[in-house]
Amino acid sequence: MKFLSLYEVSQIINRCDAIIEVVEARNPISLIDTRIEKIAKRMGKEIILVLSKSDLVPRNICLEWQEYFRDRGIVAICFSTVIKSSISRFKRFLVEHIEKRPAYYLLIGYPKVGKSSIINALKGYKSAPTSPYPGSPGYTKGVQLYLITPGIYIIDTPGVLPPITNDIEVTIRRQPIEMIENPVKIAITLIERILSFDVNTFRNIYRVHSTEPIEILRELAYKKGWLMKKYREPNIDEVARNIIRDYLNGKIPFYTSPRSILDDVKVFKPK
Ligand SMILES: Nc1nc2c(ncn2[C@@H]2O[C@H](COP(=O)(O)OP(=O)(O)OP(=O)(O)O)[C@@H](O)[C@H]2O)c(=O)[nH]1
Ligand SMILES: [Mg+2]
Structure with missing residues (x-):
């Protein structure tokens, strides 16, 4: 790439x-x-x-x-x-x-x-x-x-090479989604952020009921019928990649505001 x-x-x-x-x-x-x-x-x-x-x-x-x-x-x-x-x-x-x-x-x-x-x-x-x-x-x-x-x-110009960082927004742009090594870990961080923005997001867009990131992945895998061939276990890797895609293409509603940033600053400010 x-x-x-x-x-x-x-x-x-x-x-x-x-x-x-x-x-x-x-x-x-x-x-x-x-x-x-x-x-x-x-x-x-x-x-x-x-x-x-x-x-x-x-x-x-x-x-x-x-x-x-x-x-x-x-x-x-x-x-x-x-x-x-x-x-x-x-x-x-x-x-x-x-x-x-x-x-x-x-x-x-x-x-x-x-x-x-x-x-x-x-x-x-x-x-x-x-x-x-x-x-x-x-x-x-x-x-x-x-x-x-x-x-x-x-x-x-082509996209600027993103640095290695903890910021999920940047991390998901570093490589093609198929090549992300640990999609579940990345999707879980992404899901947590989205849930803290609105706990009902995944229920609204995928009709899943759990509010735990890993459970959301499992539930969605069953719902889509994405099961591993061998033990019929949910293919959460594939679901994780799908969620990253849906975030990038704007299907999952999420945004930050200057107020949320200032709130963060307040939270981390030493007393
Ligand atoms: N909803 C929405 N989607 C947009 C808008 N602008 C771009 N997109 C979508 O965002 C995606 C990326 O758009 P590109 O123009 O290819 O982005 P880019 O920054 O040139 O990407 P690279 O060249 O790969 O770095 C595409 O799927 C676009 O359809 C917009 O104003 N609104
Ligand atoms: Mg471009």
Whole structure:
């Protein structure tokens, strides 16, 4: 699977006028790549944050995130490929934000945050290949320049190689889902997070009744009839991969808000 290395990031940042870092509006803090911030700072390039897939969160949540970042001196913009007004607003922003022509914006971000989809939405037709999961057919393999409107170019790039981290949001983007070595462990962490957001999520979307991560996996395996050939045991590995897929493709409702982040800070603050 082709990722963008940090070395390639610093090479390519040279060629642009501003960076568009794409992070999903569902979980922007986890998806901000601080390594890119450092490179950008060193090279004197501005970062514009796009809060992508904003249709997956309530409108007020995306606006709260926008405000959260603006309070910290970062330009942040809510964007969704299915919200027409957000597309035209972003296009206008790109035209007005840089005066020089031609202007080159560099799209950057972790795998599957919706970079190439932004290009297609701005152009109004499918021009850049896209795909739902890391490494699935259609993921971006090379650096490509796209003309958005006269004088405005966007450079699409492959997802930046995610670091090894405890953050589940980043971990599930490091490799194709079929190649995740311990899908059950990863899915359990993911399920716990989703349950703490809304304990009824799995009942609502899969009609399973347990609220224990491992039991959810087992129940779902029986429900789908995914049993191991030998002892008819539930194939929880396969269910775990399926849940990771459904999370990535937006089927499982989940989002963070600036308030939840500030609450976390409060919890961990020493007295
Ligand atoms: N709901 C929703 N899904 C979106 C949106 N934008 C992109 N997606 C979906 O997100 C998935 C990833 O989109 P891509 O554009 O391929 O993401 P990418 O960041 O270019 O991925 P890589 O090139 O592999 O790094 C696809 O299944 C898209 O259909 C959006 O605004 N809303
Ligand atoms: Mg892409």
